[in-house]
Amino acid sequence: MTKAITVSGLHKSFGGTHALDGLDLDVETGEVHGFLGPNGAGKSTTIRVLLGLLRADSGALRLLGGDPWSDAVELHRKVAYVPGDVTLWRNLSGGEVIDLYGRLRGGLDTQRRAELIERFELDPTKKGRTYSKGNRQKVALVAAFAAADVDLLILDEPTSGLDPLMEEVFQAYVREAARERGQTVLLSSHILSEVEELCDRVSIIRKGRTVESGSLADLRHLTRTSVNAELADAPDGLGGLGGLPGVHALSVDGHRVRLQVDTDKLDAVLRSLTASGVRSLTSTPPTLEELFLRHYQEDGSSGAAAVAR
Amino acid sequence: MTTLAGTGPLVRFALRRDRLMIPLWISLVALTLITSPRTLKGIYSTPADRADLLATMRTNSSLRALYGPALSDSLGGLAVWRVGAWGALFAGAMSLLIVVRHTRDEEESGRQEMVSAAMVGRRAPLTAALLTALVANATVALLIAAGMTVTAGDGFAGALALGLATGGTGMVFATLAAIVAQFTESARLARGVSAGLLGAAFVLRAAGDAGTADASSPLTWASPIGWLENVRAYAGERWWVLLLFVAAVAAQGAVAYALTGRRDVGMSFLPSRPGPAAGRLGSAGALAWRLQRGAVIGWSLSFLASGAALGGVTAGATDLVGDNQATRRMIERMGGQSGLTDAFLSAMVGLLGMVAALYVVQSVLRMHGEETSGRAEPVLTGAVGRVRWASGHLVIAFAGAVLIMLLGGLGLAAGYGHGLGPILGACLVQLPAIWTLGGLAVLLYGATPRAAMAAWGVAGAVLLLGWLGPALKVPQSVMDLSPFGHLPKLPGGGMAWSPVVLLTVVAVGCVGAGVAGVRRRDTAG
Numbered sequence: 001m002t003k004a005i006t007v008s009g010l011h012k013s014f015g016g017t018h019a020l021d022g023l024d025l026d027v028e029t030g031e032v033h034g035f036l037g038p039n040g041a042g043k044s045t046t047i048r049v050l051l052g053l054l055r056a057d058s059g060a061l062r063l064l065g066g067d068p069w070s071d072a073v074e075l076h077r078k079v080a081y082v083p084g085d086v087t088l089w090r091n092l093s094g095g096e097v098i099d100l101y102g103r104l105r106g107g108l109d110t111q112r113r114a115e116l117i118e119r120f121e122l123d124p125t126k127k128g129r130t131y132s133k134g135n136r137q138k139v140a141l142v143a144a145f146a147a148a149d150v151d152l153l154i155l156d157e158p159t160s161g162l163d164p165l166m167e168e169v170f171q172a173y174v175r176e177a178a179r180e181r182g183q184t185v186l187l188s189s190h191i192l193s194e195v196e197e198l199c200d201r202v203s204i205i206r207k208g209r210t211v212e213s214g215s216l217a218d219l220r221h222l223t224r225t226s227v228n229a230e231l232a233d234a235p236d237g238l239g240g241l242g243g244l245p246g247v248h249a250l251s252v253d254g255h256r257v258r259l260q261v262d263t264d265k266l267d268a269v270l271r272s273l274t275a276s277g278v279r280s281l282t283s284t285p286p287t288l289e290e291l292f293l294r295h296y297q298e299d300g301s302s303g304a305a306a307v308a309r
Numbered sequence: 310m311t312t313l314a315g316t317g318p319l320v321r322f323a324l325r326r327d328r329l330m331i332p333l334w335i336s337l338v339a340l341t342l343i344t345s346p347r348t349l350k351g352i353y354s355t356p357a358d359r360a361d362l363l364a365t366m367r368t369n370s371s372l373r374a375l376y377g378p379a380l381s382d383s384l385g386g387l388a389v390w391r392v393g394a395w396g397a398l399f400a401g402a403m404s405l406l407i408v409v410r411h412t413r414d415e416e417e418s419g420r421q422e423m424v425s426a427a428m429v430g431r432r433a434p435l436t437a438a439l440l441t442a443l444v445a446n447a448t449v450a451l452l453i454a455a456g457m458t459v460t461a462g463d464g465f466a467g468a469l470a471l472g473l474a475t476g477g478t479g480m481v482f483a484t485l486a487a488i489v490a491q492f493t494e495s496a497r498l499a500r501g502v503s504a505g506l507l508g509a510a511f512v513l514r515a516a517g518d519a520g521t522a523d524a525s526s527p528l529t530w531a532s533p534i535g536w537l538e539n540v541r542a543y544a545g546e547r548w549w550v551l552l553l554f555v556a557a558v559a560a561q562g563a564v565a566y567a568l569t570g571r572r573d574v575g576m577s578f579l580p581s582r583p584g585p586a587a588g589r590l591g592s593a594g595a596l597a598w599r600l601q602r603g604a605v606i607g608w609s610l611s612f613l614a615s616g617a618a619l620g621g622v623t624a625g626a627t628d629l630v631g632d633n634q635a636t637r638r639m640i641e642r643m644g645g646q647s648g649l650t651d652a653f654l655s656a657m658v659g660l661l662g663m664v665a666a667l668y669v670v671q672s673v674l675r676m677h678g679e680e681t682s683g684r685a686e687p688v689l690t691g692a693v694g695r696v697r698w699a700s701g702h703l704v705i706a707f708a709g710a711v712l713i714m715l716l717g718g719l720g721l722a723a724g725y726g727h728g729l730g731p732i733l734g735a736c737l738v739q740l741p742a743i744w745t746l747g748g749l750a751v752l753l754y755g756a757t758p759r760a761a762m763a764a765w766g767v768a769g770a771v772l773l774l775g776w777l778g779p780a781l782k783v784p785q786s787v788m789d790l791s792p793f794g795h796l797p798k799l800p801g802g803g804m805a806w807s808p809v810v811l812l813t814v815v816a817v818g819c820v821g822a823g824v825a826g827v828r829r830r831d832t833a834g
Binding site: 048055072073074076077085089092093095097098099101103125126129140 | 417494495582583584585587588589590591592593599600682683684686687688689690691692693694697829830831
């Protein structure tokens with residue numbers, strides 16, 4: 001599989017602030033790639049470098065096989081972009097803006113345009129100022145999804161302001177883009193259910209660096225599973241379980257045991273539990289929220305505490 | 310009074326936000342007036358000179374149209390004649406900018422919603438904007454009253470009358486802008502319309518003064534700037550005329566208040582109509598034209614009209630000047646070379662050129678507005694190179710200057726009645742200087758986008774220098790800083806190619822360097 005985007009060791013600073021500090025990002029062709037990180041982590045800066053709006057200080061960058069800065073115009077024929085905060089011209093109608101964006105890229109599929117306007121319930125005759133935030137997002141989304149010859153969609157928090165129904169519509173079109181139209185999607189988002197639902201792989205960045213990258217299953221593996229069991233025999237103190245590697249936050253209350261365990265050490269814990277006779281057992285894989293909190297927290301200890309909650 | 314809740318903090322906030330802008334404007338208005346007596350003393354040093362001048366102004370309607378009537382031969386009176394109307398014009402501009410900035414601008418950007426959601430009454434933002442304007446205008450009035458007392462040395466009464474009339478004119482346009490801003494949804498349009506009304510007040514005064522020597526024409530009385538003349542500072546002050554300012558401010562303020570109580574935040578009385586569901590715009594250039602065409606049409610019409618008006622007074626310019634050397638010299642320093650009519654026409658063409666530079670700067674800086682508002686970003690992420698994007702705006706700016714200068718020349722020739730060819734030629738000769746100022750704006754925007762707005766300052770300084778410099782005996786070395794100072798004086802003078810070519814080269818170089826900056830630097834957003 002070829003890569004739609006490769007970024008390695010990307011640095012970008014503004015005056016004294018180091019916005020990107022050696023960031024890496026790999027997006028395979030045809031996948032939906034989640035791009036996550038706390039506010040100010042450098043997501044939008046990365047995207048603006050990829051779009052040739054900002055010039056990288058250093059680092060290797062390829063976008064659809066070209067250089068995002070020097071080949072910007074050629075590349076942009078094949079790229080559609082939706083920013084998180086769409087600003088429109090006050091005296092142009094939404095329909096005019098959609099058509100303008102379309103023509104500035106490789107053209108617009110008029111049938112899809114009509115369908116998208118209907119599905120997103122957008123009134124294209126209203127003028128810039130009169131749209132709400134959600135409706136301004138829709139204008140950019142319609143233009144991006146209706147673009148005729150686009151290989152890559154770069155979406156920077158595209159659903160901010162959309163209602164849950166429209167969120168559904170959005171997800172349907174992202175899925176269609178990836179599965180039926182063969183487009184690659186880079187999706188920056190804070191809506192974790194959206195990421196969980198749509199993304200094949202994710203990259204998590206913090207303070208301008210990539211801290212984690214891989215499929216959601218891979219990432220889950222790196223964190224802890226919560227285990228809650230009721231045993232036939234009261235466990236023999238905390239010694240047996242507490243001595244196992246990878247066990248955290250163990251608490252024993254009569255026959256009940258609660259603990260967190262590193263997911264790759266789960267097997268040994270279960271063996272130990274079944275030895276005491278399991279009456280009931282719930283095991284919860286880490287949610288994406290926990291995964292996030294772990295990475296978003298400032299340091300490792302508070303991250304563990306967050307997972308333990 | 311709950312509709313006024315929060316006014317106090319809003320005024321402090323406005324003054325804090327404008328801590329640079331308001332003092333700069335106040336200095337401009339006050340210093341224009343306060344510094345003039347000293348220079349005028351140098352030019353009209355003897356009683357004979359002054360009597361001469363008064364005689365000229367009584368008889369020459371064209372010069373009256375440009376500068377206003379001379380009502381007294383005291384130093385203060387000369388200052389009122391020479392720069393009084395300009396002080397009023399600046400005070401008006403300052404006031405309308407303050408009010409639009411703190412009312413419609415806030416609503417358009419959505420910031421007003423945050424503020425209004427706090428403990429802030431419905432009428433508090435308008436009140437705060439008007440009070441901020443009042444603070445600025447009161448400061449102007451005090452500075453002029455104190456400063457002119459010192460520099461003119463003709464007593465306190467005249468200085469006070471001039472200060473109050475200048476501040477009063479400012480407040481008339483503050484309250485007028487408060488009304489205009491409620492009829493438009495965009496701050497840009499509110500500023501444009503208010504500035505147009507200010508310009509109209511200046512033109513009304515000019516038309517009235519062309520007809521009468523003592524500012525008694527009904528046209529003059531119809532203009533707040535004419536009221537300033539009729540206060541007759543230093544010429545037997547008529548204090549009751551100041552009541553006109555009070556009445557106008559009260560009436561317009563009442564209308565603005567009534568309107569603001571009936572309006573939704575962010576909405577205007579002229580709501581936007583629906584647009585087409587599909588559009589024909591297909592390129593960055595077409596978009597640039599769509600965004601700027603309103604301004605181009607507005608500038609074109611006003612250049613045609615101003616040209617015609619200036620042409621209309623040209624015929625009277627040479628009447629009865631006779632042997633008056635002072636007047637002749639003044640017209641010549643304004644830009645004329647030989648033959649008073651030609652000299653006058655040449656001065657008018659130069660004036661049009663300096664104002665056209667404001668158009669070019671405004672048009673070039675539209676790019677800056679597009680970029681900082683984030684609207685350039687989706688265009689640049691299309692298959693549009695930065696140079697293509699910029700060139701759309703640049704063509705409109707630089708070719709637009711050609712258009713409006715030709716229209717201004719057409720109006721001038723039509724108003725004057727003959728000389729179309731030479732006048733159009735003279736208008737075209739202004740272009741290299743206009744382009745140089747536009748090129749400077751491109752350079753500032755491209756290389757140092759944070760300082761782009763400084764282009765306004767440069768264009769404004771050049772205009773001020775060109776207009777007031779000749780009568781204020783500004784040293785030639787300073788006059789030479791203006792690109793317009795180097796152009797051949799046409800019609801009438803001999804054509805000189807070298808400054809024209811040289812300035813064109815400078816302009817092209819600035820544009821090239823600026824565009825190179827746009828290509829190389831990060832895009833703001």
